[in-house]
Amino acid sequence: MSDQPAYQVLARKYRPETFADLVGQDAMVRTLKNAFEADRIASGFMMTGIRGVGKTTTARIIAKGMNCIGPDGNGGPTTEPCGTCEHCVAIMEGRHVDVMEMDAASNTGVANIREIIDSVHYRAASARYKVYIIDEVHMLSTGAFNALLKTLEEPPAHVKFIFATTEIRKVPVTVLSRCQRFDLRRIEPEDMIAMLSRIAKAEGAEISDDALALITRAAEGSARDAQSLLDQAISHGAGETTVDQVRAMLGLADRGRVLDLFDMVMKGEAAAALTELSAQYADGADPLAVLRDLAEITHWISVIKITPDAAEDPTISPDERSRGQAMAADLPMRVMTRMWQMLLKALDEVAMAPNAMMAAEMAIIRLTHVADLPTPDDLVRKLKDATPPPGGPGGGARPAPQGGATTAMASTPAPTHAAPNGPTAAAPALATEALQHYARFEDVVDLIRRHRDVKLLVEVETGIRLVDYQPGRITVEPTTDAAPDLVGRLGSRLQAWTGNRWVITVAGSGGAQTIAEVRDAKENAVKAEAEAHPLFQAVIAAFPKAKITEIRTDADKEQDALEDALPEVDDEWDPFDDE
Numbered sequence: 001m002s003d004q005p006a007y008q009v010l011a012r013k014y015r016p017e018t019f020a021d022l023v024g025q026d027a028m029v030r031t032l033k034n035a036f037e038a039d040r041i042a043s044g045f046m047m048t049g050i051r052g053v054g055k056t057t058t059a060r061i062i063a064k065g066m067n068c069i070g071p072d073g074n075g076g077p078t079t080e081p082c083g084t085c086e087h088c089v090a091i092m093e094g095r096h097v098d099v100m101e102m103d104a105a106s107n108t109g110v111a112n113i114r115e116i117i118d119s120v121h122y123r124a125a126s127a128r129y130k131v132y133i134i135d136e137v138h139m140l141s142t143g144a145f146n147a148l149l150k151t152l153e154e155p156p157a158h159v160k161f162i163f164a165t166t167e168i169r170k171v172p173v174t175v176l177s178r179c180q181r182f183d184l185r186r187i188e189p190e191d192m193i194a195m196l197s198r199i200a201k202a203e204g205a206e207i208s209d210d211a212l213a214l215i216t217r218a219a220e221g222s223a224r225d226a227q228s229l230l231d232q233a234i235s236h237g238a239g240e241t242t243v244d245q246v247r248a249m250l251g252l253a254d255r256g257r258v259l260d261l262f263d264m265v266m267k268g269e270a271a272a273a274l275t276e277l278s279a280q281y282a283d284g285a286d287p288l289a290v291l292r293d294l295a296e297i298t299h300w301i302s303v304i305k306i307t308p309d310a311a312e313d314p315t316i317s318p319d320e321r322s323r324g325q326a327m328a329a330d331l332p333m334r335v336m337t338r339m340w341q342m343l344l345k346a347l348d349e350v351a352m353a354p355n356a357m358m359a360a361e362m363a364i365i366r367l368t369h370v371a372d373l374p375t376p377d378d379l380v381r382k383l384k385d386a387t388p389p390p391g392g393p394g395g396g397a398r399p400a401p402q403g404g405a406t407t408a409m410a411s412t413p414a415p416t417h418a419a420p421n422g423p424t425a426a427a428p429a430l431a432t433e434a435l436q437h438y439a440r441f442e443d444v445v446d447l448i449r450r451h452r453d454v455k456l457l458v459e460v461e462t463g464i465r466l467v468d469y470q471p472g473r474i475t476v477e478p479t480t481d482a483a484p485d486l487v488g489r490l491g492s493r494l495q496a497w498t499g500n501r502w503v504i505t506v507a508g509s510g511g512a513q514t515i516a517e518v519r520d521a522k523e524n525a526v527k528a529e530a531e532a533h534p535l536f537q538a539v540i541a542a543f544p545k546a547k548i549t550e551i552r553t554d555a556d557k558e559q560d561a562l563e564d565a566l567p568e569v570d571d572e573w574d575p576f577d578d579e
Contacts, residue, residue, distance in 0.1 A: 011227040014199055016057050017092060019065075019079050023195050023223060024187035025054060031182070033079040036065060041077065042180040044152055044161040046137075048168040049184030052224025055164035056101075058184070059133045062162055063099045064091045067127040077128070087127050098127040104139040113144045117151050120159045129160050137163040138170035145172050152178045186221025189213075189315045195223065196230050205234045210243035213315040218250055248284060258293040259323050261364075265294070266331060266339075270368040277364055287360035288350050295343040297324075302336045304328040335371070342367055435471035435500055444474075445515065447497060456493060459486050461519075465511025473503045477511030526551055 016022045019029045035041055045062065047055040061081070068081035068088055081088050090096035102112070116132055124130040134140075140148075152161055152175065163179065165171055187195075193212050200207045207230070215233060219226035229250075233241045236249045247254060257280060264273040280290055303310045305328045311321050346363035353359035438444055448457045463482030468475040478486060487504050494502040513521070530536055530551055539546050 009228070010199060010203070010231040011052075011224045014202075014227065016054065016061065017064075017083050018081060019061060022054055022058065022061075024191045025058070025184055028058070028182045028184065029079075032062065032065075036077055036079045039077070041066065041160070043155050043159070044179035045163065046168075046171070046176060046179040046181040047162065047164045047184060048181065049166070050186060050220075050222060051166060052219075052222030052226075053184040053187065054223065055166075055184055056133070056135055058182075059135075059162040059164055060091055060099075063096075063129075063131040063133065063160075064088045066129045066131065066160060067091065067096075067098070069128075096127065098124040098129070099131045099133065101133045101135065103135050105136045108139055108141050108144060110141070110143045110147050113140070113147045117147065120151055120156055123158050128158075130158055131160045131162060133162045133164070135164045136166070137175075138165045138167040142172075145175055149174055149178070187223055187226075188221075189216050189313065192216045192219065192221070192223070192226055193314060196226055199227065199230060200234070203234060205237075205241065207233060207237065207241040208243055210317060211241050211246040213317070214243055214246050214250070217315045254280075255293070255317075255320060258290065258297060259320065261290070262294055262297050263327070265364065265367045266327075266335070266371050268368050268372040270365055273364050273368050274361055277360060281357055287356045288347065291343060291347055291350055291360055291363060295340065295347065298336055298339050298343060300324060301328045301331065302333065302340070305331075305333055305336070338370065339367065342370065435498065438471050438498070441466055441469045441474070444494065448493070451493075451497060453493065456489065459483060460490065461515040463514070464490075465514055467507045467510045467512075472500060473505075475505045475507050477507050477509060479514065523551075526553065 019032065022029055045059070047058055049055055064081040064083075064087070065079055066077050068078055069075050069085050070078075070082050071084055073085070075082070075085075083089070083092070087096065091099050094101065100116075102116075120130070120132075122130075155161065161179070163171075163175075168176075168181075168183075193209075193216050196207075196212050196215060197209075200212070211233065212230075215226055215229045218229060229246075233246050233249060237245050244254075257276065261273055261276045261280070264276060277287070277290065281287060300310070301324055304324055308325070308328075311325050311328075313321075316324070342363075346360075346366070349363065350356050350359040438447065445457070445460060448460060459482065463479045463486055465477040465479060466474070467477055476487065483489075487506055491502050491504045494500075527548060530548055536548070
């Protein structure tokens with residue numbers, strides 16, 4: 001039987017043993033060092049951060065520092081545990097009787113917490129402090145958290161609690177308020193590459209800097225993920241690992257080829273882009289990973305446009321950096337934001353599609369066809385600069401609008417009731433004083449509108465052609481589709497509203513246009529004026545099926561501005577006010 005020790009993975013073999021070994025957590029280390037030196041050690045600590053940044057490792061280092069007795073056995077709490085005394089060795093090996101580690105994911109109930117509560121009253125068997133390390137503390141049940149509160153708030157002097165969690169939002173605020181919270185940061189790329197290079201050198205492995213940069217990018221700030229990937233890469237390369245081997249191991253496409261694909265998409269070269277996507281797929285790249293890389297490049301180039309210093313990323317090769325800077329200079333931001341939105345939608349489609357490659361190809365086709373479309377501001381600029389065709393939509397050329405030009409794509413102008421072409425007369429001297437308020441037929445229409453008789457108003461506007469008008473006497477020519485009793489109903493309504501008898505005579509001809517026809521004629525004139533506008537002509541030339549839906553004149557804009565500027569009425573009448 002061989003005496004050779006069992007292989008230990010890199011993540012455990014190179015686990016930090018002192019605060020000095022922690023990578024990228026300078027702020028937390030400084031705070032803890034000052035607390036230990038001032039003898040202000042809290043009774044509870046809360047470590048939070050993403051996976052693999054050192055939460056549990058930091059908890060063990062704190063436990064070692066609080067219980068270290070030094071090589072001579074006479075030392076006190078320290079931020080630089082010796083690592084050789086019995087307590088340091090037992091804690092790092094996870095077998096110390098006074099340092100209890102509990103996984104809250106598998107011990108979630110009140111009964112598990114009750115065991116801790118019952119044991120805190122007993123002093124430590126051999127160490128200075130009894131330390132409870134609870135990992136993934138957010139997995140505890142609500143009852144378990146509540147059971148822990150009192151002990152956590154007023155623990156015995158010899159008891160310390162250290163919690164670790166990746167989901168700090170799931171921890172009750174009542175627990176957080178009883179602990180000192182430390183947020184462990186993602187490890188910066190520079191620090192990560194230096195750590196991986198140091199480990200690779202210690203292991204006697206040859207691995208290129210580009211491969212280390214690729215591992216760092218894939219680890220997303222997690223030291224444990226990076227060390228596990230490095231462990232796998234060393235085995236994959238059999239002593240000498242290249243960036244191509246790491247890329248194949250991770251199932252990633254060559255970033256240079258992804259940049260080539262991105263360039264083809266932005267140039268609208270659909271056939272070349274599909275060929276490149278198929279080639280990457282044949283080489284083992286995952287279609288979803290390719291689109292994710294395209295989204296990452298889109299984000300990276302967009303950030304470079306805003307902050308050029310973002311290009312100085314140590315995980316980016318000089319060639320990629322120069323290409324990214326060139327693309328950032330050439331591509332407008334509106335195009336990049338459109339690309340980003342479409343890629344986000346494409347990622348969802350590929351993830352849900354029964355065939356990821358087919359969905360990715362359809363996404364590439366959409367992206368290439370949209371790439372050369374103008375942005376909205378470019379489109380408006382082109383339409384303004386375009387020369388209108390010699391003839392309007394109806395054939396012959398129309399004159400351009402004068403003065404108060406109308407603008408298309410706005411609301412319909414408010415109806416105006418101009419005087420019909422028929423004769424109107426002033427009120428005769430014999431008219432009663434009440435009828436003098438209705439000197440024009442328009443006044444009669446306004447009277448109907450004020451009394452909110454909508455049916456009668458519509459019938460008068462569309463079914464009556466005015467022949468002659470005097471206050472109290474109206475001669476009309478009904479239209480062919482007018483109601484038979486319209487004249488009678490109009491006379492009775494006017495008599496009821498004014499208190500005077502109205503004589504309405506029906507004539508067979510000689511009537512002017514109805515109010516609705518006058519209004520429609522004005523709207524048609526405004527529409528014709530808008531259709532003759534050069535901008536509308538340019539729109540029709542570019543989009544033949546486009547049509548005007550609403551029109552707003554300058555008068556409409558002024559009216560809206562006046563309505564918006566009206567002061568608020570402070571003493572508004574309240575119909576339910578008894579006073």
